[in-house]
Amino acid sequence: MRWLALFRHGDWLVSLLGISFCAASFPLAWHGGVAEKAVIKRGGEIFAELDLSRNRQIEVPGLLGVTTIAVEKRRVRVVSDPGLHQYCVRQGWLERAGEIAICAPNQVSVQVLGGKETYDSLSY
Amino acid sequence: MTRSVIELTTTPEDHRIAQLAAAAIGLALIDAAIPLPLPGVKPGLSNIVTLIVLARYGWATAVWVSGLRVIAGGLLLGQFLSPGFFMSLTGAVLSLLVLGLAIRLPRRWFGPVSWSILAAFAHISGQLLLARVWLIPHNGLFYLVPLFASAALAFGIINGLIAARLLAELPDILLADTR
Known part of the structure:
Protein backbone atom coordinates (compact mmCIF):
# COMPACT_ATOMS: atom_id res chain seq x y z
CA MET A 1 0.00 0.00 0.00
CA ARG A 2 2.21 2.78 -1.23
CA TRP A 3 -0.43 5.46 -0.94
CA LEU A 4 -1.20 4.66 2.67
CA ALA A 5 2.49 4.88 3.51
CA LEU A 6 2.29 8.57 2.59
CA PHE A 7 0.00 9.25 5.53
CA ARG A 8 1.95 10.45 8.52
CA HIS A 9 0.51 10.00 12.01
CA GLY A 10 -0.78 13.55 12.16
CA ASP A 11 -2.33 13.17 8.72
CA TRP A 12 -4.52 10.40 10.07
CA LEU A 13 -5.54 12.69 12.91
CA VAL A 14 -6.42 15.55 10.56
CA SER A 15 -8.35 13.16 8.28
CA LEU A 16 -10.30 11.82 11.23
CA LEU A 17 -11.14 15.33 12.38
CA GLY A 18 -12.26 16.13 8.85
CA ILE A 19 -14.44 13.04 8.67
CA SER A 20 -16.06 13.79 12.02
CA PHE A 21 -16.71 17.38 10.95
CA CYS A 22 -18.41 16.15 7.77
CA ALA A 23 -20.39 13.52 9.66
CA ALA A 24 -21.55 16.10 12.18
CA SER A 25 -22.49 18.64 9.54
CA PHE A 26 -25.13 16.40 7.93
CA PRO A 27 -27.53 16.20 10.87
CA LEU A 28 -26.78 19.80 11.88
CA ALA A 29 -27.62 21.22 8.49
CA TRP A 30 -30.44 18.88 7.59
CA HIS A 31 -32.05 17.98 10.91
CA GLY A 32 -35.37 19.63 10.27
CA GLY A 33 -36.10 17.98 6.99
CA VAL A 34 -37.73 19.93 4.19
CA MET B 1 14.12 62.89 -28.05
CA THR B 2 15.85 60.10 -26.38
CA ARG B 3 14.68 56.68 -27.05
CA SER B 4 13.75 54.93 -23.90
CA VAL B 5 14.23 51.27 -23.49
CA ILE B 6 12.32 49.50 -20.83
CA GLU B 7 14.41 46.73 -19.52
CA LEU B 8 13.06 44.21 -17.10
CA THR B 9 15.70 42.51 -15.11
CA THR B 10 14.49 39.17 -13.92
CA THR B 11 16.02 37.04 -11.28
CA PRO B 12 16.21 33.26 -11.32
CA GLU B 13 13.57 33.40 -8.59
CA ASP B 14 11.21 35.21 -10.99
CA HIS B 15 11.75 32.56 -13.64
CA ARG B 16 11.06 29.82 -11.18
CA ILE B 17 7.84 31.47 -9.98
CA ALA B 18 6.72 31.98 -13.57
CA GLN B 19 7.31 28.34 -14.45
CA LEU B 20 5.58 27.06 -11.36
CA ALA B 21 2.65 29.40 -11.90
CA ALA B 22 2.38 28.18 -15.49
CA ALA B 23 2.09 24.62 -14.24
CA ALA B 24 -0.58 25.68 -11.74
CA ILE B 25 -2.51 27.61 -14.41
CA GLY B 26 -2.46 24.58 -16.71
CA LEU B 27 -3.96 22.45 -13.96
CA ALA B 28 -6.52 25.16 -13.17
CA LEU B 29 -7.71 25.02 -16.78
CA ILE B 30 -8.02 21.23 -16.61
CA ASP B 31 -9.92 21.72 -13.37
CA ALA B 32 -12.43 24.02 -15.03
CA ALA B 33 -12.97 21.53 -17.85
CA ILE B 34 -13.99 18.68 -15.53
CA PRO B 35 -17.78 18.55 -15.26
CA LEU B 36 -19.10 18.13 -11.73
CA PRO B 37 -22.69 18.08 -10.51
CA LEU B 38 -22.65 20.95 -8.05
CA PRO B 39 -21.39 24.43 -8.94
CA GLY B 40 -18.50 25.27 -6.66
CA VAL B 41 -17.28 21.71 -6.23
CA LYS B 42 -13.96 21.35 -8.02
CA PRO B 43 -10.99 19.06 -7.49
CA GLY B 44 -8.59 21.99 -7.19
CA LEU B 45 -5.78 20.20 -8.98
CA SER B 46 -3.59 23.31 -9.12
CA ASN B 47 -3.30 23.11 -5.37
CA ILE B 48 -1.01 20.14 -5.89
CA VAL B 49 1.48 22.63 -7.32
CA THR B 50 0.92 24.98 -4.38
CA LEU B 51 1.60 22.15 -1.94
CA ILE B 52 4.80 21.08 -3.67
CA VAL B 53 6.00 24.68 -3.91
CA LEU B 54 5.24 25.11 -0.23
CA ALA B 55 7.33 22.09 0.67
CA ARG B 56 10.20 23.00 -1.70
CA TYR B 57 10.43 26.78 -1.60
CA GLY B 58 8.37 27.97 1.34
CA TRP B 59 5.31 30.08 1.90
CA ALA B 60 6.30 33.29 0.09
CA THR B 61 6.83 31.49 -3.21
CA ALA B 62 3.58 29.60 -2.70
CA VAL B 63 1.76 32.92 -2.29
CA TRP B 64 3.23 34.18 -5.58
CA VAL B 65 2.39 31.02 -7.47
CA SER B 66 -1.11 30.84 -6.06
CA GLY B 67 -1.80 34.54 -6.66
CA LEU B 68 -0.58 34.41 -10.25
CA ARG B 69 -2.65 31.31 -10.84
CA VAL B 70 -5.83 32.99 -9.57
CA ILE B 71 -5.31 36.11 -11.69
CA ALA B 72 -4.04 34.46 -14.87
CA GLY B 73 -6.49 31.58 -14.51
CA GLY B 74 -9.30 34.12 -14.17
CA LEU B 75 -8.15 35.92 -17.32
CA LEU B 76 -7.86 32.73 -19.32
CA LEU B 77 -11.25 31.43 -18.24
CA GLY B 78 -12.87 34.80 -18.91
CA GLN B 79 -14.03 35.27 -15.35
CA PHE B 80 -11.57 37.94 -14.25
CA LEU B 81 -13.28 40.29 -11.73
CA SER B 82 -16.50 38.27 -11.98
CA PRO B 83 -18.07 36.67 -8.89
CA GLY B 84 -16.32 33.40 -9.73
CA PHE B 85 -12.98 35.21 -9.66
CA PHE B 86 -13.63 36.67 -6.24
CA MET B 87 -14.75 33.30 -4.94
CA SER B 88 -11.53 31.81 -6.16
CA LEU B 89 -9.50 34.71 -4.72
CA THR B 90 -11.14 34.45 -1.30
CA GLY B 91 -10.56 30.71 -1.25
CA ALA B 92 -6.92 31.14 -2.22
CA VAL B 93 -6.27 33.86 0.38
CA LEU B 94 -7.81 31.86 3.19
CA SER B 95 -6.10 28.63 2.30
CA LEU B 96 -2.74 30.41 2.01
CA LEU B 97 -3.23 31.87 5.48
CA VAL B 98 -4.04 28.44 6.87
CA LEU B 99 -1.13 26.89 4.98
CA GLY B 100 1.16 29.49 6.53
CA LEU B 101 0.17 28.11 9.91
CA ALA B 102 0.04 24.47 8.81
CA ILE B 103 3.67 24.33 7.67
CA ARG B 104 4.69 25.26 11.19
CA LEU B 105 3.28 21.98 12.42
CA PRO B 106 6.03 19.42 13.10
CA ARG B 107 6.94 17.84 9.76
CA ARG B 108 7.51 14.44 11.29
CA TRP B 109 3.82 14.04 11.93
CA PHE B 110 2.07 16.41 9.59
CA GLY B 111 2.79 16.23 5.88
CA PRO B 112 1.23 17.50 2.65
CA VAL B 113 -1.92 15.47 3.32
CA SER B 114 -2.64 17.46 6.48
CA TRP B 115 -1.81 20.73 4.77
CA SER B 116 -4.07 19.88 1.89
CA ILE B 117 -7.05 18.94 4.06
CA LEU B 118 -6.69 22.05 6.21
CA ALA B 119 -6.32 24.26 3.15
CA ALA B 120 -9.34 22.67 1.49
CA PHE B 121 -11.51 23.39 4.51
CA ALA B 122 -10.18 26.96 4.72
CA HIS B 123 -10.91 27.36 1.02
CA ILE B 124 -14.50 26.22 1.28
CA SER B 125 -15.24 28.19 4.46
CA GLY B 126 -13.95 31.36 2.82
CA GLN B 127 -16.06 30.76 -0.23
CA LEU B 128 -19.18 29.93 1.76
CA LEU B 129 -18.78 33.08 3.85
CA LEU B 130 -18.29 35.25 0.77
CA ALA B 131 -21.25 33.61 -0.93
CA ARG B 132 -23.40 34.10 2.16
CA VAL B 133 -22.41 37.76 2.56
CA TRP B 134 -22.44 38.75 -1.09
CA LEU B 135 -23.93 36.35 -3.61
CA ILE B 136 -26.66 34.41 -1.81
CA PRO B 137 -27.53 36.34 1.35
CA HIS B 138 -29.68 33.60 2.72
CA ASN B 139 -29.14 30.89 5.33
CA GLY B 140 -30.45 28.22 2.99
CA LEU B 141 -26.92 28.18 1.61
CA PHE B 142 -25.81 26.33 4.71
CA TYR B 143 -27.89 23.35 3.63
CA LEU B 144 -25.01 22.73 1.24
CA VAL B 145 -22.30 22.76 3.92
CA PRO B 146 -22.23 18.95 4.31
CA LEU B 147 -21.78 18.45 0.58
CA PHE B 148 -19.08 21.08 0.27
CA ALA B 149 -17.30 19.82 3.39
CA SER B 150 -17.31 16.23 2.14
CA ALA B 151 -16.00 17.30 -1.25
CA ALA B 152 -13.30 19.40 0.44
CA LEU B 153 -12.23 16.46 2.55
CA ALA B 154 -12.16 14.00 -0.34
CA PHE B 155 -10.32 16.26 -2.78
CA GLY B 156 -8.08 17.53 0.02
CA ILE B 157 -6.90 14.02 0.80
CA ILE B 158 -6.48 13.10 -2.87
CA ASN B 159 -4.50 16.24 -3.77
CA GLY B 160 -2.42 15.91 -0.62
CA LEU B 161 -1.58 12.30 -1.45
CA ILE B 162 -0.63 13.19 -5.02
CA ALA B 163 1.60 16.02 -3.78
CA ALA B 164 3.16 13.80 -1.11
CA ARG B 165 3.85 11.05 -3.61
CA LEU B 166 5.37 13.40 -6.18
CA LEU B 167 7.57 14.91 -3.49
CA ALA B 168 8.66 11.47 -2.31
CA GLU B 169 9.26 9.87 -5.67
CA LEU B 170 10.59 12.76 -7.70
CA PRO B 171 12.94 14.71 -5.47
CA ASP B 172 13.73 17.00 -8.41
CA ILE B 173 10.15 17.85 -9.21
CA LEU B 174 9.63 21.53 -9.83
CA LEU B 175 13.28 22.26 -9.30
CA ALA B 176 12.78 24.57 -12.19
CA ASP B 177 15.47 25.09 -14.74
CA THR B 178 16.42 28.68 -14.03
CA ARG B 179 19.13 29.30 -16.59
Missing part, protein backbone atom coordinates in the same frame (compact mmCIF):
# COMPACT_ATOMS: atom_id res chain seq x y z
CA ALA A 35 -40.24 22.54 5.28
CA GLU A 36 -43.72 21.25 4.42
CA LYS A 37 -46.36 23.18 6.30
CA ALA A 38 -46.96 26.07 8.64
CA VAL A 39 -48.90 25.44 11.83
CA ILE A 40 -50.72 28.43 13.24
CA LYS A 41 -51.75 28.35 16.86
CA ARG A 42 -54.03 30.67 18.76
CA GLY A 43 -54.10 30.53 22.52
CA GLY A 44 -52.13 27.29 22.44
CA GLU A 45 -54.58 25.51 20.17
CA ILE A 46 -54.08 24.77 16.52
CA PHE A 47 -55.97 27.32 14.49
CA ALA A 48 -54.89 26.30 11.00
CA GLU A 49 -52.32 24.28 9.07
CA LEU A 50 -51.15 25.85 5.87
CA ASP A 51 -49.53 23.92 3.06
CA LEU A 52 -46.38 25.83 2.10
CA SER A 53 -46.75 24.90 -1.55
CA ARG A 54 -49.85 27.08 -1.89
CA ASN A 55 -49.62 30.83 -1.56
CA ARG A 56 -52.32 32.33 0.60
CA GLN A 57 -53.03 34.81 3.32
CA ILE A 58 -54.93 34.11 6.51
CA GLU A 59 -56.31 36.30 9.25
CA VAL A 60 -56.18 35.02 12.80
CA PRO A 61 -58.37 36.76 15.35
CA GLY A 62 -56.35 36.88 18.57
CA LEU A 63 -56.69 38.39 21.99
CA LEU A 64 -55.95 41.97 20.93
CA GLY A 65 -56.97 41.95 17.29
CA VAL A 66 -56.27 40.33 13.97
CA THR A 67 -52.87 38.85 13.09
CA THR A 68 -52.32 38.42 9.36
CA ILE A 69 -50.13 35.55 8.22
CA ALA A 70 -49.03 34.96 4.63
CA VAL A 71 -47.57 31.98 2.81
CA GLU A 72 -45.58 32.72 -0.31
CA LYS A 73 -42.98 30.75 -2.27
CA ARG A 74 -42.68 28.03 0.37
CA ARG A 75 -42.13 30.60 3.11
CA VAL A 76 -44.39 32.02 5.76
CA ARG A 77 -44.37 35.30 7.67
CA VAL A 78 -46.46 37.43 9.96
CA VAL A 79 -47.61 40.35 7.85
CA SER A 80 -49.20 42.39 10.59
CA ASP A 81 -49.94 42.05 14.25
CA PRO A 82 -51.52 44.33 16.82
CA GLY A 83 -48.73 43.64 19.35
CA LEU A 84 -46.66 46.51 20.72
CA HIS A 85 -43.11 45.48 19.80
CA GLN A 86 -43.83 43.73 16.49
CA TYR A 87 -41.20 41.09 17.19
CA CYS A 88 -42.97 38.42 15.19
CA VAL A 89 -43.46 40.74 12.22
CA ARG A 90 -39.83 41.82 12.22
CA GLN A 91 -38.70 38.21 12.19
CA GLY A 92 -39.53 38.17 8.50
CA TRP A 93 -39.82 35.06 6.41
CA LEU A 94 -39.62 31.64 8.04
CA GLU A 95 -38.62 28.87 5.70
CA ARG A 96 -36.76 26.16 7.52
CA ALA A 97 -38.44 23.39 9.46
CA GLY A 98 -38.51 24.23 13.16
CA GLU A 99 -38.54 28.01 12.76
CA ILE A 100 -41.23 29.79 14.72
CA ALA A 101 -42.60 33.30 15.11
CA ILE A 102 -44.58 34.09 18.24
CA CYS A 103 -46.83 37.07 18.61
CA ALA A 104 -47.12 36.75 22.36
CA PRO A 105 -49.45 39.66 23.17
CA ASN A 106 -51.99 38.40 20.69
CA GLN A 107 -51.38 34.75 21.63
CA VAL A 108 -50.75 33.74 18.04
CA SER A 109 -47.82 31.70 16.79
CA VAL A 110 -46.78 30.26 13.46
CA GLN A 111 -44.27 27.46 13.11
CA VAL A 112 -42.78 25.77 10.07
CA LEU A 113 -42.78 21.99 10.23
CA GLY A 114 -41.09 19.44 8.04
CA GLY A 115 -42.36 16.09 6.90
CA LYS A 116 -41.21 14.42 10.07
CA GLU A 117 -41.83 15.89 13.48
CA THR A 118 -38.66 17.02 15.18
CA TYR A 119 -37.85 19.10 18.20
CA ASP A 120 -39.28 22.53 18.08
CA SER A 121 -36.84 25.36 18.46
CA LEU A 122 -38.15 26.17 21.92
CA SER A 123 -37.38 22.85 23.56
CA TYR A 124 -33.63 23.24 23.07
Whole structure:
Protein backbone atom coordinates (compact mmCIF):
# COMPACT_ATOMS: atom_id res chain seq x y z
CA MET A 1 0.00 0.00 0.00
CA ARG A 2 2.21 2.78 -1.23
CA TRP A 3 -0.43 5.46 -0.94
CA LEU A 4 -1.20 4.66 2.67
CA ALA A 5 2.49 4.88 3.51
CA LEU A 6 2.29 8.57 2.59
CA PHE A 7 0.00 9.25 5.53
CA ARG A 8 1.95 10.45 8.52
CA HIS A 9 0.51 10.00 12.01
CA GLY A 10 -0.78 13.55 12.16
CA ASP A 11 -2.33 13.17 8.72
CA TRP A 12 -4.52 10.40 10.07
CA LEU A 13 -5.54 12.69 12.91
CA VAL A 14 -6.42 15.55 10.56
CA SER A 15 -8.35 13.16 8.28
CA LEU A 16 -10.30 11.82 11.23
CA LEU A 17 -11.14 15.33 12.38
CA GLY A 18 -12.26 16.13 8.85
CA ILE A 19 -14.44 13.04 8.67
CA SER A 20 -16.06 13.79 12.02
CA PHE A 21 -16.71 17.38 10.95
CA CYS A 22 -18.41 16.15 7.77
CA ALA A 23 -20.39 13.52 9.66
CA ALA A 24 -21.55 16.10 12.18
CA SER A 25 -22.49 18.64 9.54
CA PHE A 26 -25.13 16.40 7.93
CA PRO A 27 -27.53 16.20 10.87
CA LEU A 28 -26.78 19.80 11.88
CA ALA A 29 -27.62 21.22 8.49
CA TRP A 30 -30.44 18.88 7.59
CA HIS A 31 -32.05 17.98 10.91
CA GLY A 32 -35.37 19.63 10.27
CA GLY A 33 -36.10 17.98 6.99
CA VAL A 34 -37.73 19.93 4.19
CA ALA A 35 -40.24 22.54 5.28
CA GLU A 36 -43.72 21.25 4.42
CA LYS A 37 -46.36 23.18 6.30
CA ALA A 38 -46.96 26.07 8.64
CA VAL A 39 -48.90 25.44 11.83
CA ILE A 40 -50.72 28.43 13.24
CA LYS A 41 -51.75 28.35 16.86
CA ARG A 42 -54.03 30.67 18.76
CA GLY A 43 -54.10 30.53 22.52
CA GLY A 44 -52.13 27.29 22.44
CA GLU A 45 -54.58 25.51 20.17
CA ILE A 46 -54.08 24.77 16.52
CA PHE A 47 -55.97 27.32 14.49
CA ALA A 48 -54.89 26.30 11.00
CA GLU A 49 -52.32 24.28 9.07
CA LEU A 50 -51.15 25.85 5.87
CA ASP A 51 -49.53 23.92 3.06
CA LEU A 52 -46.38 25.83 2.10
CA SER A 53 -46.75 24.90 -1.55
CA ARG A 54 -49.85 27.08 -1.89
CA ASN A 55 -49.62 30.83 -1.56
CA ARG A 56 -52.32 32.33 0.60
CA GLN A 57 -53.03 34.81 3.32
CA ILE A 58 -54.93 34.11 6.51
CA GLU A 59 -56.31 36.30 9.25
CA VAL A 60 -56.18 35.02 12.80
CA PRO A 61 -58.37 36.76 15.35
CA GLY A 62 -56.35 36.88 18.57
CA LEU A 63 -56.69 38.39 21.99
CA LEU A 64 -55.95 41.97 20.93
CA GLY A 65 -56.97 41.95 17.29
CA VAL A 66 -56.27 40.33 13.97
CA THR A 67 -52.87 38.85 13.09
CA THR A 68 -52.32 38.42 9.36
CA ILE A 69 -50.13 35.55 8.22
CA ALA A 70 -49.03 34.96 4.63
CA VAL A 71 -47.57 31.98 2.81
CA GLU A 72 -45.58 32.72 -0.31
CA LYS A 73 -42.98 30.75 -2.27
CA ARG A 74 -42.68 28.03 0.37
CA ARG A 75 -42.13 30.60 3.11
CA VAL A 76 -44.39 32.02 5.76
CA ARG A 77 -44.37 35.30 7.67
CA VAL A 78 -46.46 37.43 9.96
CA VAL A 79 -47.61 40.35 7.85
CA SER A 80 -49.20 42.39 10.59
CA ASP A 81 -49.94 42.05 14.25
CA PRO A 82 -51.52 44.33 16.82
CA GLY A 83 -48.73 43.64 19.35
CA LEU A 84 -46.66 46.51 20.72
CA HIS A 85 -43.11 45.48 19.80
CA GLN A 86 -43.83 43.73 16.49
CA TYR A 87 -41.20 41.09 17.19
CA CYS A 88 -42.97 38.42 15.19
CA VAL A 89 -43.46 40.74 12.22
CA ARG A 90 -39.83 41.82 12.22
CA GLN A 91 -38.70 38.21 12.19
CA GLY A 92 -39.53 38.17 8.50
CA TRP A 93 -39.82 35.06 6.41
CA LEU A 94 -39.62 31.64 8.04
CA GLU A 95 -38.62 28.87 5.70
CA ARG A 96 -36.76 26.16 7.52
CA ALA A 97 -38.44 23.39 9.46
CA GLY A 98 -38.51 24.23 13.16
CA GLU A 99 -38.54 28.01 12.76
CA ILE A 100 -41.23 29.79 14.72
CA ALA A 101 -42.60 33.30 15.11
CA ILE A 102 -44.58 34.09 18.24
CA CYS A 103 -46.83 37.07 18.61
CA ALA A 104 -47.12 36.75 22.36
CA PRO A 105 -49.45 39.66 23.17
CA ASN A 106 -51.99 38.40 20.69
CA GLN A 107 -51.38 34.75 21.63
CA VAL A 108 -50.75 33.74 18.04
CA SER A 109 -47.82 31.70 16.79
CA VAL A 110 -46.78 30.26 13.46
CA GLN A 111 -44.27 27.46 13.11
CA VAL A 112 -42.78 25.77 10.07
CA LEU A 113 -42.78 21.99 10.23
CA GLY A 114 -41.09 19.44 8.04
CA GLY A 115 -42.36 16.09 6.90
CA LYS A 116 -41.21 14.42 10.07
CA GLU A 117 -41.83 15.89 13.48
CA THR A 118 -38.66 17.02 15.18
CA TYR A 119 -37.85 19.10 18.20
CA ASP A 120 -39.28 22.53 18.08
CA SER A 121 -36.84 25.36 18.46
CA LEU A 122 -38.15 26.17 21.92
CA SER A 123 -37.38 22.85 23.56
CA TYR A 124 -33.63 23.24 23.07
CA MET B 1 14.12 62.89 -28.05
CA THR B 2 15.85 60.10 -26.38
CA ARG B 3 14.68 56.68 -27.05
CA SER B 4 13.75 54.93 -23.90
CA VAL B 5 14.23 51.27 -23.49
CA ILE B 6 12.32 49.50 -20.83
CA GLU B 7 14.41 46.73 -19.52
CA LEU B 8 13.06 44.21 -17.10
CA THR B 9 15.70 42.51 -15.11
CA THR B 10 14.49 39.17 -13.92
CA THR B 11 16.02 37.04 -11.28
CA PRO B 12 16.21 33.26 -11.32
CA GLU B 13 13.57 33.40 -8.59
CA ASP B 14 11.21 35.21 -10.99
CA HIS B 15 11.75 32.56 -13.64
CA ARG B 16 11.06 29.82 -11.18
CA ILE B 17 7.84 31.47 -9.98
CA ALA B 18 6.72 31.98 -13.57
CA GLN B 19 7.31 28.34 -14.45
CA LEU B 20 5.58 27.06 -11.36
CA ALA B 21 2.65 29.40 -11.90
CA ALA B 22 2.38 28.18 -15.49
CA ALA B 23 2.09 24.62 -14.24
CA ALA B 24 -0.58 25.68 -11.74
CA ILE B 25 -2.51 27.61 -14.41
CA GLY B 26 -2.46 24.58 -16.71
CA LEU B 27 -3.96 22.45 -13.96
CA ALA B 28 -6.52 25.16 -13.17
CA LEU B 29 -7.71 25.02 -16.78
CA ILE B 30 -8.02 21.23 -16.61
CA ASP B 31 -9.92 21.72 -13.37
CA ALA B 32 -12.43 24.02 -15.03
CA ALA B 33 -12.97 21.53 -17.85
CA ILE B 34 -13.99 18.68 -15.53
CA PRO B 35 -17.78 18.55 -15.26
CA LEU B 36 -19.10 18.13 -11.73
CA PRO B 37 -22.69 18.08 -10.51
CA LEU B 38 -22.65 20.95 -8.05
CA PRO B 39 -21.39 24.43 -8.94
CA GLY B 40 -18.50 25.27 -6.66
CA VAL B 41 -17.28 21.71 -6.23
CA LYS B 42 -13.96 21.35 -8.02
CA PRO B 43 -10.99 19.06 -7.49
CA GLY B 44 -8.59 21.99 -7.19
CA LEU B 45 -5.78 20.20 -8.98
CA SER B 46 -3.59 23.31 -9.12
CA ASN B 47 -3.30 23.11 -5.37
CA ILE B 48 -1.01 20.14 -5.89
CA VAL B 49 1.48 22.63 -7.32
CA THR B 50 0.92 24.98 -4.38
CA LEU B 51 1.60 22.15 -1.94
CA ILE B 52 4.80 21.08 -3.67
CA VAL B 53 6.00 24.68 -3.91
CA LEU B 54 5.24 25.11 -0.23
CA ALA B 55 7.33 22.09 0.67
CA ARG B 56 10.20 23.00 -1.70
CA TYR B 57 10.43 26.78 -1.60
CA GLY B 58 8.37 27.97 1.34
CA TRP B 59 5.31 30.08 1.90
CA ALA B 60 6.30 33.29 0.09
CA THR B 61 6.83 31.49 -3.21
CA ALA B 62 3.58 29.60 -2.70
CA VAL B 63 1.76 32.92 -2.29
CA TRP B 64 3.23 34.18 -5.58
CA VAL B 65 2.39 31.02 -7.47
CA SER B 66 -1.11 30.84 -6.06
CA GLY B 67 -1.80 34.54 -6.66
CA LEU B 68 -0.58 34.41 -10.25
CA ARG B 69 -2.65 31.31 -10.84
CA VAL B 70 -5.83 32.99 -9.57
CA ILE B 71 -5.31 36.11 -11.69
CA ALA B 72 -4.04 34.46 -14.87
CA GLY B 73 -6.49 31.58 -14.51
CA GLY B 74 -9.30 34.12 -14.17
CA LEU B 75 -8.15 35.92 -17.32
CA LEU B 76 -7.86 32.73 -19.32
CA LEU B 77 -11.25 31.43 -18.24
CA GLY B 78 -12.87 34.80 -18.91
CA GLN B 79 -14.03 35.27 -15.35
CA PHE B 80 -11.57 37.94 -14.25
CA LEU B 81 -13.28 40.29 -11.73
CA SER B 82 -16.50 38.27 -11.98
CA PRO B 83 -18.07 36.67 -8.89
CA GLY B 84 -16.32 33.40 -9.73
CA PHE B 85 -12.98 35.21 -9.66
CA PHE B 86 -13.63 36.67 -6.24
CA MET B 87 -14.75 33.30 -4.94
CA SER B 88 -11.53 31.81 -6.16
CA LEU B 89 -9.50 34.71 -4.72
CA THR B 90 -11.14 34.45 -1.30
CA GLY B 91 -10.56 30.71 -1.25
CA ALA B 92 -6.92 31.14 -2.22
CA VAL B 93 -6.27 33.86 0.38
CA LEU B 94 -7.81 31.86 3.19
CA SER B 95 -6.10 28.63 2.30
CA LEU B 96 -2.74 30.41 2.01
CA LEU B 97 -3.23 31.87 5.48
CA VAL B 98 -4.04 28.44 6.87
CA LEU B 99 -1.13 26.89 4.98
CA GLY B 100 1.16 29.49 6.53
CA LEU B 101 0.17 28.11 9.91
CA ALA B 102 0.04 24.47 8.81
CA ILE B 103 3.67 24.33 7.67
CA ARG B 104 4.69 25.26 11.19
CA LEU B 105 3.28 21.98 12.42
CA PRO B 106 6.03 19.42 13.10
CA ARG B 107 6.94 17.84 9.76
CA ARG B 108 7.51 14.44 11.29
CA TRP B 109 3.82 14.04 11.93
CA PHE B 110 2.07 16.41 9.59
CA GLY B 111 2.79 16.23 5.88
CA PRO B 112 1.23 17.50 2.65
CA VAL B 113 -1.92 15.47 3.32
CA SER B 114 -2.64 17.46 6.48
CA TRP B 115 -1.81 20.73 4.77
CA SER B 116 -4.07 19.88 1.89
CA ILE B 117 -7.05 18.94 4.06
CA LEU B 118 -6.69 22.05 6.21
CA ALA B 119 -6.32 24.26 3.15
CA ALA B 120 -9.34 22.67 1.49
CA PHE B 121 -11.51 23.39 4.51
CA ALA B 122 -10.18 26.96 4.72
CA HIS B 123 -10.91 27.36 1.02
CA ILE B 124 -14.50 26.22 1.28
CA SER B 125 -15.24 28.19 4.46
CA GLY B 126 -13.95 31.36 2.82
CA GLN B 127 -16.06 30.76 -0.23
CA LEU B 128 -19.18 29.93 1.76
CA LEU B 129 -18.78 33.08 3.85
CA LEU B 130 -18.29 35.25 0.77
CA ALA B 131 -21.25 33.61 -0.93
CA ARG B 132 -23.40 34.10 2.16
CA VAL B 133 -22.41 37.76 2.56
CA TRP B 134 -22.44 38.75 -1.09
CA LEU B 135 -23.93 36.35 -3.61
CA ILE B 136 -26.66 34.41 -1.81
CA PRO B 137 -27.53 36.34 1.35
CA HIS B 138 -29.68 33.60 2.72
CA ASN B 139 -29.14 30.89 5.33
CA GLY B 140 -30.45 28.22 2.99
CA LEU B 141 -26.92 28.18 1.61
CA PHE B 142 -25.81 26.33 4.71
CA TYR B 143 -27.89 23.35 3.63
CA LEU B 144 -25.01 22.73 1.24
CA VAL B 145 -22.30 22.76 3.92
CA PRO B 146 -22.23 18.95 4.31
CA LEU B 147 -21.78 18.45 0.58
CA PHE B 148 -19.08 21.08 0.27
CA ALA B 149 -17.30 19.82 3.39
CA SER B 150 -17.31 16.23 2.14
CA ALA B 151 -16.00 17.30 -1.25
CA ALA B 152 -13.30 19.40 0.44
CA LEU B 153 -12.23 16.46 2.55
CA ALA B 154 -12.16 14.00 -0.34
CA PHE B 155 -10.32 16.26 -2.78
CA GLY B 156 -8.08 17.53 0.02
CA ILE B 157 -6.90 14.02 0.80
CA ILE B 158 -6.48 13.10 -2.87
CA ASN B 159 -4.50 16.24 -3.77
CA GLY B 160 -2.42 15.91 -0.62
CA LEU B 161 -1.58 12.30 -1.45
CA ILE B 162 -0.63 13.19 -5.02
CA ALA B 163 1.60 16.02 -3.78
CA ALA B 164 3.16 13.80 -1.11
CA ARG B 165 3.85 11.05 -3.61
CA LEU B 166 5.37 13.40 -6.18
CA LEU B 167 7.57 14.91 -3.49
CA ALA B 168 8.66 11.47 -2.31
CA GLU B 169 9.26 9.87 -5.67
CA LEU B 170 10.59 12.76 -7.70
CA PRO B 171 12.94 14.71 -5.47
CA ASP B 172 13.73 17.00 -8.41
CA ILE B 173 10.15 17.85 -9.21
CA LEU B 174 9.63 21.53 -9.83
CA LEU B 175 13.28 22.26 -9.30
CA ALA B 176 12.78 24.57 -12.19
CA ASP B 177 15.47 25.09 -14.74
CA THR B 178 16.42 28.68 -14.03
CA ARG B 179 19.13 29.30 -16.59
